Amino acid sequence: MKKIAVIGAGYVGLVTAACLAQKNNIVTVIERDLQKITSLLNGKVPFYEPGLDHLIISAIQTKHLIFVNNITQALDDEPEVIFSCVGTPSQEDGSADLSYVWNAAIEIGQSLKNYALIINKSTVPVGTAQQVKKLIQAELDKRQSSVNFSVASNPEFLKEGDAVNDFLMPDRIIVGVDCERAQRLLTDLYYPFLSHGAPLVSMSIASAELTKYASNAMLATRISFMNQMALLADALGADINEVKKGMALDKRIGGAFLNAGIGYGGSCFPKDVKALVLMGTSTGQRMSLVEEVDRVNELQKQAFISRILKHYNNTIANKKIGIWGLAFKPETDDIRCAPAIDIINKLLSLGAHVIAYDPVAMSNMQALFKNAVTFTQTADDVLKQVDCLVVLTEWQEFLHVDFEKFTVLKDNVVFDGRNCYPPEQLAHYGITHVTMGRQHASCAEVNRPFAIGSKAVTASAM
Ligand SMILES: NC(=O)c1ccc[n+]([C@@H]2O[C@H](COP(=O)([O-])OP(=O)(O)OC[C@H]3O[C@@H](n4cnc5c(N)ncnc54)[C@H](O)[C@@H]3O)[C@@H](O)[C@H]2O)c1
Numbered sequence: 001m002k003k004i005a006v007i008g009a010g011y012v013g014l015v016t017a018a019c020l021a022q023k024n025n026i027v028t029v030i031e032r033d034l035q036k037i038t039s040l041l042n043g044k045v046p047f048y049e050p051g052l053d054h055l056i057i058s059a060i061q062t063k064h065l066i067f068v069n070n071i072t073q074a075l076d077d078e079p080e081v082i083f084s085c086v087g088t089p090s091q092e093d094g095s096a097d098l099s100y101v102w103n104a105a106i107e108i109g110q111s112l113k114n115y116a117l118i119i120n121k122s123t124v125p126v127g128t129a130q131q132v133k134k135l136i137q138a139e140l141d142k143r144q145s146s147v148n149f150s151v152a153s154n155p156e157f158l159k160e161g162d163a164v165n166d167f168l169m170p171d172r173i174i175v176g177v178d179c180e181r182a183q184r185l186l187t188d189l190y191y192p193f194l195s196h197g198a199p200l201v202s203m204s205i206a207s208a209e210l211t212k213y214a215s216n217a218m219l220a221t222r223i224s225f226m227n228q229m230a231l232l233a234d235a236l237g238a239d240i241n242e243v244k245k246g247m248a249l250d251k252r253i254g255g256a257f258l259n260a261g262i263g264y265g266g267s268c269f270p271k272d273v274k275a276l277v278l279m280g281t282s283t284g285q286r287m288s289l290v291e292e293v294d295r296v297n298e299l300q301k302q303a304f305i306s307r308i309l310k311h312y313n314n315t316i317a318n319k320k321i322g323i324w325g326l327a328f329k330p331e332t333d334d335i336r337c338a339p340a341i342d343i344i345n346k347l348l349s350l351g352a353h354v355i356a357y358d359p360v361a362m363s364n365m366q367a368l369f370k371n372a373v374t375f376t377q378t379a380d381d382v383l384k385q386v387d388c389l390v391v392l393t394e395w396q397e398f399l400h401v402d403f404e405k406f407t408v409l410k411d412n413v414v415f416d417g418r419n420c421y422p423p424e425q426l427a428h429y430g431i432t433h434v435t436m437g438r439q440h441a442s443c444a445e446v447n448r449p450f451a452i453g454s455k456a457v458t459a460s461a462m
Contacts, residue, residue: 003080004028028074094274155209186200220273221289227300304417305343309350317350319353322389324391325393380405391418
């Protein structure tokens with residue numbers, strides 16, 4: 001059992017705090033947004049993350065989780081470990097805005113009373129931990145304090161929508177350390193999370209910081225690669241889903257992050273890809289491949305809009321366009337950099353009326369678009385009011401729709417930004433189905449064996 005402080009009650013901070021509290025540690029969460037604190041003190045998680053509210057409520061009840069709104073108050077309790085989980089959003093030029101990281105470090109230096117390991121969990125450029133160390137030391141020097149401390153890097157790999165499971169059962173824990181004491185503390189801390197056999201990988205602080213960017217950039221690269229391949233598939237008469245299936249069976253490639261669509265979004269990939277490009281530029285090592293990943297991602301949204309415009313001969317003024325899905329991916333209400341934002345803005349600028357529904361992200365979008373977009377209570381309510389449907393997030397609710405419902409669409413067309421539906425089924429109901437890379441998906445009833453051998457399967461069964 002350790003006394004731990006976690007700075008920032010966002011997606012990473014709250015999940016970290018709740019999971020560490022579940023393992024019997026006493027965790028104080030510091031959040032400076034008073035609205036978030038009030039909500040948490042009432043046992044309410046300020047965002048949608050499956051399973052998190054349950055963990056938080058039980059940890060509050062057992063007094064393993066405490067919420068305060070300033071670092072000084074938390075450090076009065078002399079925690080041995082301090083996690084920094086503040087945001088690192090993109091600046092205008094694409095570089096990471098580290099002001100929250102610096103402020104947290106300064107506040108720690110101003111109040112630190114005993115030895116502590118300061119663990120940076122935010123995604124930060126290489127060199128940040130060194131700078132954090134200097135800032136804390138400068139504050140200690142100012143008050144002539146001889147308190148010892150260590151700084152480590154421990155990037156977080158959880159994914160929103162399944163964050164609790166990812167934290168409780170990680171693929172791996174990466175720790176960047178430069179002293180044995182930090183290594184020991186981190187090993188003790190994470191021991192209860194490794195019983196399923198995941199490794200704790202120890203490396204230099206710089207390598208740990210870069211590992212996070214390299215991982216996100218690799219995943220983003222796979223997405224952009226498949227998105228560009230999808231446009232080529234349409235141009236050449238192939239079906240990107242069949243291509244994907246053929247590729248994914250190669251063990252060296254695998255199937256993750258190969259779904260073509262309208263591009264990645266969220267609070268991590270867009271900003272981390274841009275920050276990695278900037279890290280390259282600042283060291284004179286241009287990351288041209290990563291630059292292209294970002295550019296392809298932007299172009300993909302335009303390619304989708306072009307398909308809508310092509311269908312309507314370039315005029316969508318006064319069209320009533322229904323949107324299913326606003327969050328950047330299913331199982332989250334996070335709309336940061338969601339492709340839906342750019343796509344809706346474009347549709348509105350071209351004079352269309354937008355009527356939208358999302359199972360959990362609507363209030364966040366409503367705060368952004370106000371009255372410019374009409375929001376409905378249910379997915380069915382959208383269908384009744386619109387000329388066509390645009391699907392932007394592959395929520396389960398949308399995947400399992402009865403396709404006959406699409407027949408109420410006045411223009412009989414579904415623009416499927418996530419390749420959610422089988423083209424032959426929509427064709428059966430007379431619906432035009434515009435996809436990303438599946439325009440040449442076979443609508444004929446041909447049951448071709450996809451692989452010959454003991455595990456012969458049809459492509460559509462995979
Ligand atoms: N969201 C994800 O899926 C995810 C996954 C892995 C890594 N990350 C990285 O983790 C970091 C945090 O991401 P997030 O999505 O949790 O951010 P977030 O914006 O949801 O949360 C950050 C929180 O920190 C609080 N904060 C900032 N400065 C503070 C201070 N001095 N004292 C107290 N509270 C303070 C903010 O008010 C905010 O609530 C980022 O660097 C991000 O790139 C995020």
